[in-house]
Amino acid sequence: MTSTIDTIREDFAFLDDWEDRYRYVIELGSGLEPYPETARDDAHKVPGCASQVWLAVERGGDADPRIDLKGDSDAHIVRGLVAILLALYSGRRASEILAVDAEATFRELGLDSHLSTQRANGLRSMVKRIRAEAALANT
Numbered sequence: 001m002t003s004t005i006d007t008i009r010e011d012f013a014f015l016d017d018w019e020d021r022y023r024y025v026i027e028l029g030s031g032l033e034p035y036p037e038t039a040r041d042d043a044h045k046v047p048g049c050a051s052q053v054w055l056a057v058e059r060g061g062d063a064d065p066r067i068d069l070k071g072d073s074d075a076h077i078v079r080g081l082v083a084i085l086l087a088l089y090s091g092r093r094a095s096e097i098l099a100v101d102a103e104a105t106f107r108e109l110g111l112d113s114h115l116s117t118q119r120a121n122g123l124r125s126m127v128k129r130i131r132a133e134a135a136l137a138n139t
Helices: 005-014 018-030 076-089 094-099 102-109 117-137
Strands: 053-059 066-073
Touching: 005 018, 005 076, 005 102, 018 076, 053 076, 053 117, 066 076, 066 117, 076 102, 076 117, 094 117, 102 117
Parallel strands: none
Antiparallel strands: 053 066
């Protein structure tokens, strides 16, 4: 079950209660593609996250490559946040990734005010890593 960011926005708008939204985020995480065991290493680990988070990046070879992401975490809610980031970024060109305002999306979904400081910082660390990969690919 891979959701688009538009579907996630619609579902969040439909769910009024934050307990329901948290359950939905966890459900999103349970729908992630299996993460390759070979990429559960320090090179793929995202620093700055309280939980363990891994991101694997595949990119095409052209000047503005399409970037595909896979991710995982050892925490259920964080796996859901990874799923939201993959819906926001994966499959886009590097230039598109650099143009996305993730913070605006977090505010729109209410994540900025409903996550603990540690989780919010971890989310920002994931975005920073994805943007760095896109910037590297876009040079």
